[in-house]
Amino acid sequence: MMRFLQAFLRAAATVVIVAAVAIRPAPAQTVDANLIEAAKKEGEVVWYTTLVVTQIVRPLVQAFEKKYPGIKVSYTAAPFQEVATRIVNEGRGANVRADLFDGGATFYPINAAGFAAPYKPAAAAVYPAEFKDPSGYWTANIVQVVSPAINTDLVPASDAPKTLDDLLDSKWRGRMAWTDAPSAGGPPGFIGAVLLSLGKEKGMEFLTKLAEQRIANIPSNQRVVLDQNIGGQYPLVLCIFNYHAAISASQGAPVKWLKVLPILTFGTVAMVKNGPHPNATKLFIEFMLSEEGQKIHADAGYIPAHPNVPAKSPDLKPEVGKYEYKLVTAEMYNAHAAEWTSIYKKLFQ
Amino acid sequence: MTGNSEISLSKVARVNGAARLSGSVLRYSRLVDYPLIALSAAIIVIIGLLVLPPIWTLIRTSFANTMPDLSTAGFTLDHYINLVTGRNLAVSAVNSIVFATCATILSLIIGGILAWLVERTDAPLKGLAYVTTIVSLGTPYILYVTAWLYLLGRAGPFNDLYRTWIDPTSTPFNVNSLTGMILIEGFLWSPLVFLLLSSTFRAANADMEEAARMSGASILDTIRLISMKLARPALFALALFVFIRNIEAFEVPALVGMPGRVDVLTTELYKSIKEVPPRVGYASAFSVVMLIIVGALLFLYGKMSKQAERYASITGKGFRPRPFALGRGRWIAGLVILVNFAIVLALPISAILWTSLMPFVRPMRWMALGTTTIKHYEAVVSSPYYLGLALNTLMVSAGTATVVMLLALVAGWLAARRKPGAAIVDQLITMPLVFPGLVLGIALLEIGLRFPIPIYGTLWLIGLAFVIRYMPYGMRYAYSGVLQIHSELEQAASVSGANIRESLRLIVGPLLIPALTSGWLFIFLIAAKEMSLPLLLAGPSSQTISVAMFDLWANGQGGEVAALGLMWVTFMTIVATTFYRIARRLSLSSFGH
Numbered sequence: 001m002m003r004f005l006q007a008f009l010r011a012a013a014t015v016v017i018v019a020a021v022a023i024r025p026a027p028a029q030t031v032d033a034n035l036i037e038a039a040k041k042e043g044e045v046v047w048y049t050t051l052v053v054t055q056i057v058r059p060l061v062q063a064f065e066k067k068y069p070g071i072k073v074s075y076t077a078a079p080f081q082e083v084a085t086r087i088v089n090e091g092r093g094a095n096v097r098a099d100l101f102d103g104g105a106t107f108y109p110i111n112a113a114g115f116a117a118p119y120k121p122a123a124a125a126v127y128p129a130e131f132k133d134p135s136g137y138w139t140a141n142i143v144q145v146v147s148p149a150i151n152t153d154l155v156p157a158s159d160a161p162k163t164l165d166d167l168l169d170s171k172w173r174g175r176m177a178w179t180d181a182p183s184a185g186g187p188p189g190f191i192g193a194v195l196l197s198l199g200k201e202k203g204m205e206f207l208t209k210l211a212e213q214r215i216a217n218i219p220s221n222q223r224v225v226l227d228q229n230i231g232g233q234y235p236l237v238l239c240i241f242n243y244h245a246a247i248s249a250s251q252g253a254p255v256k257w258l259k260v261l262p263i264l265t266f267g268t269v270a271m272v273k274n275g276p277h278p279n280a281t282k283l284f285i286e287f288m289l290s291e292e293g294q295k296i297h298a299d300a301g302y303i304p305a306h307p308n309v310p311a312k313s314p315d316l317k318p319e320v321g322k323y324e325y326k327l328v329t330a331e332m333y334n335a336h337a338a339e340w341t342s343i344y345k346k347l348f349q
Numbered sequence: 350m351t352g353n354s355e356i357s358l359s360k361v362a363r364v365n366g367a368a369r370l371s372g373s374v375l376r377y378s379r380l381v382d383y384p385l386i387a388l389s390a391a392i393i394v395i396i397g398l399l400v401l402p403p404i405w406t407l408i409r410t411s412f413a414n415t416m417p418d419l420s421t422a423g424f425t426l427d428h429y430i431n432l433v434t435g436r437n438l439a440v441s442a443v444n445s446i447v448f449a450t451c452a453t454i455l456s457l458i459i460g461g462i463l464a465w466l467v468e469r470t471d472a473p474l475k476g477l478a479y480v481t482t483i484v485s486l487g488t489p490y491i492l493y494v495t496a497w498l499y500l501l502g503r504a505g506p507f508n509d510l511y512r513t514w515i516d517p518t519s520t521p522f523n524v525n526s527l528t529g530m531i532l533i534e535g536f537l538w539s540p541l542v543f544l545l546l547s548s549t550f551r552a553a554n555a556d557m558e559e560a561a562r563m564s565g566a567s568i569l570d571t572i573r574l575i576s577m578k579l580a581r582p583a584l585f586a587l588a589l590f591v592f593i594r595n596i597e598a599f600e601v602p603a604l605v606g607m608p609g610r611v612d613v614l615t616t617e618l619y620k621s622i623k624e625v626p627p628r629v630g631y632a633s634a635f636s637v638v639m640l641i642i643v644g645a646l647l648f649l650y651g652k653m654s655k656q657a658e659r660y661a662s663i664t665g666k667g668f669r670p671r672p673f674a675l676g677r678g679r680w681i682a683g684l685v686i687l688v689n690f691a692i693v694l695a696l697p698i699s700a701i702l703w704t705s706l707m708p709f710v711r712p713m714r715w716m717a718l719g720t721t722t723i724k725h726y727e728a729v730v731s732s733p734y735y736l737g738l739a740l741n742t743l744m745v746s747a748g749t750a751t752v753v754m755l756l757a758l759v760a761g762w763l764a765a766r767r768k769p770g771a772a773i774v775d776q777l778i779t780m781p782l783v784f785p786g787l788v789l790g791i792a793l794l795e796i797g798l799r800f801p802i803p804i805y806g807t808l809w810l811i812g813l814a815f816v817i818r819y820m821p822y823g824m825r826y827a828y829s830g831v832l833q834i835h836s837e838l839e840q841a842a843s844v845s846g847a848n849i850r851e852s853l854r855l856i857v858g859p860l861l862i863p864a865l866t867s868g869w870l871f872i873f874l875i876a877a878k879e880m881s882l883p884l885l886l887a888g889p890s891s892q893t894i895s896v897a898m899f900d901l902w903a904n905g906q907g908g909e910v911a912a913l914g915l916m917w918v919t920f921m922t923i924v925a926t927t928f929y930r931i932a933r934r935l936s937l938s939s940f941g942h
Binding site for chain 1: 897
């Protein structure tokens with residue numbers, strides 16, 4: 001009876017929250033007419049992106065070009081390492097071509113070299129404080145929840161790990177995998193979250209035991225690791241993005257993400273210093289972060305950063321799915337990268 | 350062009366006798382030949398301009414601290430110290446040597462046997478061998494490696510079958526092992542060997558093989574004592590080349606070996622360039638060491654191949670290579686070609702096809718057939734933007750292949766004939782082999798941004814990078830081609846009053862057509878699928894198809910990559926086959942077969 005009541009209350013709460021999100025009046029979003037005018041004069045914006053072209057880049061570009069005719073969005077897609085390397089080289093050669101870039105980890109090498117510029121988008125006024133750089137250097141565009149996942153064909157629900165300690169069970173030895181991505185969403189981020197949650201001493205004790213499980217380091221990203229989980233190579237994987245699991249599960253894939261130390265991190269969008277089209281860039285960032293732009297992100301399967309725009313499966317967002325998480329921002333990662341990466345190398349590689 | 354080459358051949362044949370007679374009196378090579386020196390100097394300058402700026406960047410970066418803006422400052426030996434203080438240096442060195450040696454032998458065996466069967470015998474199914482080569486060369490790297498990882502993986506069909514029929518609890522194949530790495534790398538480079546050796550064998554004179562057979566030698570003895578011996582300089586150069594390629598390869602060791610914790614020397618290199626910011630200094634130091642080793646190997650090879658002329662079998666005598674009759678061995682030969690097709694092509698392609706038809710990655714099972722979908726193909730067909738990318742890719746790869754083979758024709762001839770500056774030409778043109786893609790990419794980013802002509806962000810910069818990267822490959826094709834042509838043909842031409850330009854255009858060029866064609870085809874196909882350079886160099890208007898594939902793959906659109914990849918491979922196969930047929934017709938007029 002108690003359990004039923006709890007479930008009922010939880011469901012009711014979800015309905016109330018979803019309803020609240022839905023009814024809340026959208027704040028009038030006005031973009032400064034002068035900005036539009038100046039942007040049209042520039043006529044173009046150049047975006048170096050880490051996002052998927054066919055899924056999100058092109059829909060966003062098409063919607064923007066339709067809304068603001070006369071401003072063309074040019075883009076090139078590459079992994080974040082390459083995007084950062086390019087922008088840094090352009091900056092050093094004083095031959096800047098890029099106007100803006102995205103990806104959580106991209107910002108830090110570019111900023112360290114002094115080639116990022118601040119801009120506080122009006123559209124992000126309603127965003128939570130932790131999603132914005134206080135000086136305006138970056139703003140979150142997508143939320144990423146990093147979690148473990150199981151292949152439900154290979155792992156019965158009763159066997160699924162429910163706590164961190166369950167990951168130490170000998171039945172997982174040699175049957176787990178994770179990415180080797182050097183970011184908040186990769187093993188160093190997970191190590192950081194463990195140390196922040198359990199404290200240094202207990203955290204290290206746990207990590208040392210986890211290392212004995214011989215987790216396979218897959219030299220690729222979170223999505224590829226999840227595909228290996230779905231394909232049956234590894235029944236349990238760590239550090240995947242929960243929205244990827246949700247997208248695949250909705251297509252019938254035997255996969256379920258687990259609420260075991262979910263880590264909340266996010267991707268960001270930022271301006272390049274001395275980019276050739278500053279006004280068109282600002283206008284494009286405003287569009288990207290507006291409710292309209294964020295809905296395009298949600299439709300593509302991403303978790304939007306905008307508080308009023310629900311994800312495609314709403315319970316992916318912690319406030320709707322009602323789950324505890326550990327926040328590890330790209331900034332926190334950047335501050336601790338040396339320490340967390342060296343633990344990763346020493347114990348897990 | 351074809352008419353000319355026929356005329357020149359008969360002309361050469363006529364003066365051949367005279368040239369032989371006068372050969373001892375008139376030492377052709379001792380004359381101070383000013384046009385030759387000018388040609389040699391010109392080619393050294395061109396190749397030097399292409400190769401030396403990135404080499405300079407490489408050396409500078411290896412001895413300096415890398416700043417956050419990726420500029421270099423100060424002087425340090427840290428990068429070199431890190432090379433030797435890395436963990437398990439001995440283990441990874443041994444692994445590297447085992448990996449490179451075994452993979453080289455595997456490629457040589459597969460490619461060599463196939464090339465001999467196709468070019469020198471009356472084996473059936475020859476067309477299939479070419480299809481296998483062209484399609485597997487056209488298949489994007491990540492798709493090919495991923496397909497093998499899937500096939501041999503824990504949930505792949507091999508382990509699955511074993512569990513179903515033999516032992517349900519075991520996993521006999523572990524792809525993430527040294528064996529897995531050797532197999533995949535060996536398969537990957539066997540088409541290179543096949544194309545190179547098939548051009549060598551095609552142009553070989555069959556007289557000696559026939560003489561051996563008539564004197565009662567068995568087929569195997571003939572192969573061992575004649576065919577393989579004649580191809581030895583080419584084989585040796587090839588083995589060395591593939592070995593160097595394998596020892597500096599880091600993609601297969603990373604993708605296949607890393608999850609199984611098999612470390613080779615390049616594992617750390619891979620990690621260093623994936624870090625943010627990339628540890629360019631470490632990668633450069635590694636490349637500099639490789640540069641020295643490769644230089645030493647080439648020097649040794651040069652000493653050993655001084656006698657290479659002895660092996661040249663295309664002489665001034667009229668000849669017409671005839672296929673070797675295998676008799677009852679024909680069906681075995683056909684079977685070999687069929688097995689090669691099944692392993693090198695049909696298996697991985699069927700895995701890719703399977704992925705492209707499934708809504709998400711899943712094991713090969715009958716029950717999964719119910720979920721077959723063509724949505725990935727629809728997604729590709731409904732994106733007109735791929736068309737523009739395909740056009741960019743075709744232009745840049747065809748352009749690269751043409752420029753490289755033209756350079757290689759001259760450079761290969763100079764080097765193989767030991768003309769003035771030969772050693773420098775060979776060393777210079779082979780240097781780019783040791784560049785990791787990212788290091789070359791960063792060097793070219795810098796060059797592109799400072800170039801007086803605005804090539805940054807255009808296809809020209811990608812083309813420039815491709816020419817530098819693929820020159821060593823073109824050189825191997827041209828070099829082993831020239832080795833086969835006896836210099837008496839050129840001596841005869843020279844005696845008959847031909848200058849260098851005429852003798853290259855009328856004698857060497859036409860006789861080299863098989864080698865140049867194979868080289869062109871190889872570079873065209875491999876440039877079209879190259880990823881690391883376009884990811885760094887392509888601007889908004891110069892995106893290539895491989896950038897799109899990487900983008901899809903890295904973001905989990907495995908099905909769509911597979912669909913796009915297969916459609917792309919089909920297209921490339923049609924283009925390559927058309928080209929090959931045209932070239933074959935040209936070569937027919939030179940060789941008459």
